[in-house]
Amino acid sequence: MPNQDSQRPASERHVPVLLDRCVNLLAPGIERANAEGRRAIVVDCTLGMGGHSEAILQRFENLHLIGLDRDEQAHELAGARLAPFQDRIDLVHAVYDEIADVVEDLGFPGIDGVLFDLGVSSLQLDERERGFAYSYDAPLDMRMDTSVGPTAEDLVNDLDRDELLRIIRQWGEEKFAGRISTAIVEARAKSRISTTAELVEVIRSVVPAAAARNHGHPAKRTFQALRIAVNEELDVLERAIPAAMGALNIGGRVVVMSYHSLEDKITKRHFVQGSTSSAPPGFPVELEEHKAEYKVLTKGTEKPSEHEIAENSRAASARLRAVERVLKRS
Ligand SMILES: C[S@@+](CC[C@H](N)C(=O)[O-])C[C@H]1O[C@@H](n2cnc3c(N)ncnc32)[C@H](O)[C@@H]1O
Incomplete structure (x- = not known):
């Protein structure tokens, strides 16, 4: 039998983590696209219950959002929540390491922002029969898809x-x-x-x-x-972060929220690699081909405030990092 949570709308079931910070970090990439006369494209790789996506769509009126999730149930809930924006969204049932193919199949040449809010959603934890939670007895399943x-x-x-x-x-x-x-x-x-x-x-x-x-x-x-x-989570993330970085237009940003050190290590490694010059040590001038294509925007990781954690205990382990694309070699 479905538990009571199944009946509640997405907006009441999940409080998006570091919401304002995520939207503010994505903003300059979106504004740059607007200033260049392009429609900004943002990919929410972890649509979940659509909390972050809704805030992004509300703040930027021209923006087009692609929402990915491997969980069909997330699509049902997020789809209902984002219905008022239906002419500005594409919701795709996909694993997020498919980001480049999805963007290309939809006919977009590049993107201006990507958000990853990793891990399980409140939906998956609260739906007892999905077997993610050790605190409820249920079939031992744990598949997101x-x-x-x-x-x-x-x-x-x-x-x-x-x-x-x-x-x-x-x-x-x-x-x-x-x-x-x-x-x-x-x-x-x-x-x-x-x-x-x-x-x-x-x-x-x-x-x-x-x-x-x-x-x-x-x-x-x-x-x-x-x-x-x-869910092969770490292998998928290992492919997805460079794929997301590679799909960015200049000025575009990738924002990642991790919930355990294994996810954060993968994110950090790709961000550091992308933002490090490949000039040999001692080389007098940095040639164009050696310049880093990305710039790290966060100092170490950013964490939610005590206040946010008190309001939403699931935010406690969140760690945020972000990069911006500063160069694109053809
Ligand atoms: C923490 S929730 C996202 C919550 C969302 N930001 C919101 O505000 O409602 C993470 C979501 O990412 C999805 N997810 C996790 N790994 C994925 C993957 N490799 N590909 C696609 N979706 C994934 C999960 O199914 C889950 O719905």
Whole structure:
């Protein structure tokens, strides 16, 4: 049975994180397009419930927005929310590393802004039956796109212990990954692990109570790891950031909000690479071909204020970075 949240409109279910800062960071790229007599194109790579997209469309009247999401349910909610802007939007069911193809297929030569608000949405966490949350009992699914790919249940029951260990250690940064993967393999030998509650029980049985008291819910990191694995989140992000940067017009900006250090590291590496001159050390003058094509706009990462975190606890782990394209080699 759907839980009560399913009935509520998107605007009541999700509070967009760092909303004003994101829109302000995108603004100069949009204004530059307007000043050049072009219609600005912005891609929201993580449409979710359309909160950021709605604010961008409201602030910039001429702008055209492309909204991507791999989750069909997000499209239903965001589509309803953004209906007043329907002649200025294209909502596309796609994985965000397809950004360049989507933009080209829609016939746009370049874009002026890209937003990534990474991770899971409130929608995915609150819809209990989707199996993202360790706090509700549900089928062990965790797919953002429920039309394709293996579920968390498939991974938990089919991967060998070493692969489970690698995933839980690397992507969950879980200290007890060894014990947890052994316990999973032992438990599934007795009966298939099919629900979130069954998996939580297995994890609880091997994580020391003191560790659970000090480091949050004992299943938190394993669930994060499985979610990343099911959706291949980091591999996709690794391709998507350079693809988004490459699609920018001069003056265009990419803004990324990460929710854990693995996402932020990938973002940082691509931003640093793109903004570093390739001139050999000691070269007297910087040749055109050595000049960096991007400029980093944020000092380290930016974080939400205490006030925003108090109002919206999901903002607590957000870390924002942004770059601008300053040069385009033909
Ligand atoms: C944190 S939510 C975005 C919330 C949105 N900014 C808002 O204001 O409502 C992240 C969204 O990105 C989507 N998503 C995550 N990874 C994706 C990917 N690789 N490709 C496309 N969409 C993705 C998720 O399905 C989810 O709906």
